[in-house]
Each structure stands twice: as structure tokens, then as C-alpha cells.
Amino acid sequence: MTAPAASQPRLSHRLRHEALRVLFHIYGAAGYLFFYLPIIILVIFSFNDSRSVSQWAGFSWRWYEAMLQDRQIMLALWNSVFVAVVSTAIATVLGTLAAMALERYRRFPGRLFADITLYLPIIIPDIAMAIMLLAFFNLSGIGLHVWKVNFFGVRLAVPFSVIIGHVAFNISFVAVVVQARLAQMDRTLEEAAQDLYANPWRTFWRVTLPLMMPGVLGGALLAFTLSLDDFVITFFTSGAGFNTLPVRVFGMIRKGVTPKINAVSSLMLGFSLLLVTLALLAARGRDERNVRLF
């Protein structure tokens, strides 16, 4: 109360500063709560011992059991994994080659056109790409055949159109990720290999590819995730009767909400977490490699 007049404004200034700091922390926490709370609640109610997804009635595994016994869900799961594996493999090879072309040969005739073709699929929303592919497959008859395959003992019938569509939207993402990696790469190592009389082929396999491998892996993981996550393009290009997990979940949501959907969602969430972890490990490998090599 009898504090010197001079320190008065300073104290209130500091208090205000401190209050702002605390408020900012609260804001940050609230922001993350906004992102995580819906997902956490979703997972919690996948363990609910009743049909409700908003009234807790005790813990139970029953919806996970129901999910595992649901043949359509399990088939959709295998379809998802198969489509993701095949489309990622193709998109990774094509996207990596394209990234090398764009990064190594800065200027060449038709560069602008190549850029547009390669980047447009990233910008265009999936709904537009989906109807474009639907019209194309319908008009040309390409891709309407079904790929019958025995995938780890499960019989699948996957329309080629779905795989073609997934590759088409994934090439660009792989190319972007690999290109970013190539841009950071030290070219002197390749030049050194060539100075030591390695032919271009050998230089590629022994120097370039190992160096850009983290980028290739990163691109492949992104492609795999995008493929697993895709709903819209699969929904449009698959025709009736073929389900991936997201397509199946969409169909289930339309019929009504049950904790079984929460259980499938939690499974998909688990997949995503696994992939993020793998991506992190790949990134860590990249850092260590940098330290060792450069």
C-alpha cells in the first residue's frame, strides 16, 4: 500500500505480462484439447457396454468382438491394405523417377507442362478427381476388370480402377517429398563417385539411391497413408460391392451410429499412429545418416 509510486506502474505491467503469458498457455492447451478430445471420446465409447455412443454403461470388448466377426469389415480391411500396398509400390517408383527428372534437369522443353501435370492432382479436390475418373472409366471401359488375388490367404477381388485412381493421386505426393529430399542432397558425393570411374548406373545404385532413400521412404509412407485414408475416390471408382475400410465405415454411418463404428475407427486410428511412428523412425534415420555422411 505504501509502495513507492515509481514501481507501481511497473508492477502492474509485469502482472499484465504474466497474466498474458498464462492466458497464452491456456489457449495453447485448449487448442490441443480441441484436436484430441473428440478422438479420445470416440475411442472411449468404442469400449461401451451398450449401443449408445454418448451414455457410458461400463467397459466391454464386445464391439471389438463384433467387428472381428463382421466378415464385410474384415474383407474391407484386407481390401484397404492390398490397394494401399500395390498403389504405394507403383506410385513410389513413378513418383521417384519424376522427382529425379524435375530436380536434376532444371530446364528442359515442356518443363512447365510437366510441372502442371504433376502438381495439379495435389491442388484439385478429391471430389473433382473422383468424378473425372468415374467418367473416364465409364467411357473407356479401362479398369473395369477385377483383379482376383489371394492376399495372405484371403481371396480378394479388387477393381483395377481403384488401384489406378490411387496411383494417380499418389504419384504427385511422392514426387514432392522425394524432390524435397533431392534438393537437400549433397551432389559432391555423386561427383566423387563419377571421378572414381563409377558409371552412371553404378553411381545411382551405390550413391544416389541410398542417399535419397529416406525421402523415398517418406514419400512411400505418405502415399500408403493417403491410400488407406481415401474415401471419396474409392467410393466413386469402385462400383457396387467393393469396399475399402473407409467406404465400409461410411456405409455403416449412414445406417446408424453404433459403438461398432467407434471400434473400427479406433482400429484405423491405431493404424495411423503406427504409420506416424514409422515416419518418425524414418526421419530419425535420416538425421543420423546426415551426421554420419556429412
Next chain:
Amino acid sequence: MSALLQRKPGLRAWLLLAPSFVWLMLFFIIPLGIILVYSFLERDVYGGVVWKWTLDNYRRVFDPLYFKTFLASLWIAFLTAFFSLLFGYPLAYYIATRPEKVRNALVLALMIPFWTNFLVRTYAWLTLLRTNTGLINVWLQQWGIIDRPLPLFGNTFAITLGLVYGWMPDMILPIYAALERLDRRLLEAAEDLYASRWQVFRRVIWPLSLPGVVAGTMLVFIPSLGAFVTPAILGGGKRLMIGNVITNQFLGAHDWPFGSALSVLMMAVMLVATLIYFRTGGEEGRRGGLG
């Protein structure tokens, strides 16, 4: 052959590009062309197209019935971008001002929901927002805070909330990237020159983060305008966006030419937005170079 390749690097570039280029030509550029052509054709009663040129499809777009949906979609996309920026900017700033270790953890924590399936994230909100059985209304009623359920579902609010939730990381990450690159010494210089907090923000931080803001706005606006899943799930079958109308034309009504015209118009709006983005981005890049 190999000698020719040695002499012409352009040829080598195209050889590497060829596989993906052919794939995208066949399964992206040509399909795009088909949609463009379809949008000028007449529909066939059986769901196909009749090869007769017409502008009717584009005229129908301006039929109030559809044009209202188109405007509503633009409004929702705008709201989504606006609220993502309003709430996302401070969050990006918060992340950027943490110590490095915390910062990396926070960015990662932002990526996890982002890598989670979009459908799953939208479904999560469905279980929270539904009018009578949604968690929020159930709890608020149990705690006696409200008597009647709040209108949280099947309206613009629900769709916008779902879209903000889904796309806000796309806003935060570019802004964060811009803020993280920001040179601290500029802030100190501004403070040394007796700039107030607000002035520092308005005159230094905001202009330098503008490229991130513009990029983020684009990344949120474009997918929001083309949204299909979010209105289908959170719109409760009542509130529709242009993506749902296009879907209906292709899968339900079998009016492919009209559906094509709607998507061409949608893509045209996005193209204009992208062009604006590149112009602003370019301007800001030059100004940033000066600072």
C-alpha cells in the same frame, strides 16, 4: 541411343518423367478433358450423354435452386478459412514461441490428428453433435445447463465446425513455418524503437507471416469448397454443399453433363483463388526479401 541421351539432357529428363507423365495423362488430364467436354453435352435419359453441344448445363448452374447451394458452399468455405485463421494463428504463434524441444513435440502432436482418417474425425464430431443423442447435448442436459437440446447438428455450424476441425492443421503449419523462420532481431529492433506490442505485431510479425497465412488460407479454402464427406455426415441430409450436389448428379440423378458443369465451375473458382494466392505470395516474397 546412349550418345543421343548424353547430348540431350531434356530427353533424359523426359525419359525419367515418362512413366508418371503417361499415367497422369491417361488417368488425370484426359479425364479432366472428358469432364470439360461433358459439361457442354446433353444428358441421355438413361444416364449417359448425347453428343449435342449445349450451354444449358451452365445456365442451369444459375438456377436459384443450385446457385443457392453454390453460394452456401462458398460461404461455408469462407467461414472455415476465417475461423481456421482466427483460431489457428494464435496457436501457430504459441507453437513457434516455445523452446525448440517443446516446439517439435507440439508440431508432431498436430500431425497425429492430421494423419488420422478424415472420415473418422468427422464421425467423432457426429457422436458429439447429434441433436438428441449427441454427447454435448446429453451432458449439458444432464447437468441441467440447458432444457432443450441445442441446434448443433445438421446446420452450417456443424459443417463449418467439422471442416475447421479437419483442415485447421493445414492453416497452422504454414503459418508456423513462416513464424519460425522469423528473425528475432527484428522484434528486438522494433522494441528498441519503442514499438508497442500491437505495433510489433501489426508492423513486423504479421507482414512477415503473411505468406504462411495466404498459403494456409488456400489450403483450407479449396478442400472446404469441395467438401463432400463433412456435409454428408454432419449436414444431417439437409444442409448440402456443392460436392454433394455433384455426387447426386453422378451417382443418383444420372445427369453427368450437369454434374460436370458444376464441377468445372467449382474448379474455376479454385483456380481463381490459386492465381490470387500465387500473386500475393509473389508480392510478399519480394517484400520479405527487402526486410
